[in-house]
Amino acid sequence: MSTSEQPFASYHLWSLVAPSVWQQRWHCQMRRGFVKARQHEPQIKALLAKATASQRIGLLAQKGVYEFHHHIHLLNQSDGVEKVGQLLKLSKSTDEVKQRVLQILKKYHDAPLLLDKHIILLTRGDEGFPKPILISQQHYSFRLYAAMDCVFIESDSTLHIVDFKTGKSAFDRRQALVYLLAARYLYPRHQAIASFYNLEFRKKSEIISVTKSELDSIEGELAEIARKHQLDLQKYQEKNSDFSEIFPPNPGSHCRFCPFNSICEFSAFKALPPH
Template sequence: MSIPDRPFASYHLWSLVAPATGQERWHCQMRRGFVKARQHEPKVKALLATATAPQRIGILAQKGVYEFHHHRHLLSQTDGVEKVAQLLKLSHSSEEVQQRVLQILTKYHNEPLLLNKRIIQLTPGDEGFPKPILIDQDDYCFRLYAAMDCVFIDSDRTLHILDFKTGKAAFDQRQALVYLLAARYLYPEQEAVASFYNLELCKKSDLIHITHQELLSLEFELAHIARKHQQDLQKYHQQTQDFSKIFPPNPGSHCRYCPFRSICDFADNPKLKSQSMPILRVNG
């Protein structure tokens, strides 16, 4: 398997390398190994291609918002929710997914957050990897990937990056920070803010701002993450038998929620807890 010529970073990689504050206990580096180093192996590839119910709900909810604004007349039609459900082929999903997505569509139809907004970008959520942003400084160079759900212009002409969520998980501000860094390159003349909106709970986050100095620090931090991950990939491809040393496990009760439990030799084995290496902590 070939290794990318240039290191890369993204919020997803950041979350795999370092846990969010308060999530250290459940963080497992081996998951990063499966996702980023062994993703082309048949068994791993099959697991990655199988969306869980929460993932399916998130994808369909995002696509539902996209369809409402792609076919704006549906926002004012009484059967708009039903029409969008048909566009999503929602009947092909499980009962749980159908019920929760229909509730999300109904709530959005009743109170469309983006109505009358000057939308610059609104993605359906299944478009794949975005075009990378090349960040090239004197002492580091890496590709930044930032898949933004929605970008619009606020009434005060501020660029607003909005990320949609579902479920009950807390917002991870690091994701918004990565988007703000990307905006610095994509929209250099625009003042930018970011926020989250939970489509299921109809809950908004506070607006997230970042100073120029904080952007520089963030860029350096992501460069560090990109280099570390690239080094780990190189180690693994040189010594594949050292997989569990390069991407150490952190087994425990949280293994029951891991998509790789069926192929992981370390899943939920308390005896191995003492063998797992320290978690890398990254500021932010």
């Protein structure tokens, strides 16, 4: 079996397969079909390539944190925020994106979360897919993708994984669980914990930690998600006219916010064509 045919799992796939508790009403499997089964079709590829203002803000905020620690002296300079803004080429962004990112940079400059931390990983956020972790047990085998924002070592040698958020993004515990499972393989000598930090509101989540048996259970659940998704992909490849049966739609008012509403025949909200 080639690498591309091996089952895989990630937090993103988990969120597309199963909704978080507060999103069950709005969850649509067809979105998973567009994102994971038809992503190479030109129309869909173009829609996936469009970044929303919120996505741009999140990415630039992450890059800003990276630049502050890549050029650590900027955290002590009064014009540090301005300098990082120049590195991020904020002048090329829309006013909304520029102003919100500058506010985030100012807040981080005033209270840098990672200052004096023993950082072992800090990503820019635009590196693309990380190298997969091959998980192979007696009853299953799959690739795990886990793109972590930041990892540092606490004074007691605990490994702390932090995921940065912006805007009103909810903290989804499942994302932290995927990172903790990845840490089991990437950093086997360390006890690991995870948390979220909203750069825009300076809001920290609770610390998330799990036992070995809980990690075993999470791994089993992700193996099942990987297996189910791979099966769905195979069904679609065999008979792509069954798309809406393999990835059933769930139309409603939430279609308004779906990036595929302009091409989805089941959409309850059709985007208006440009004039």
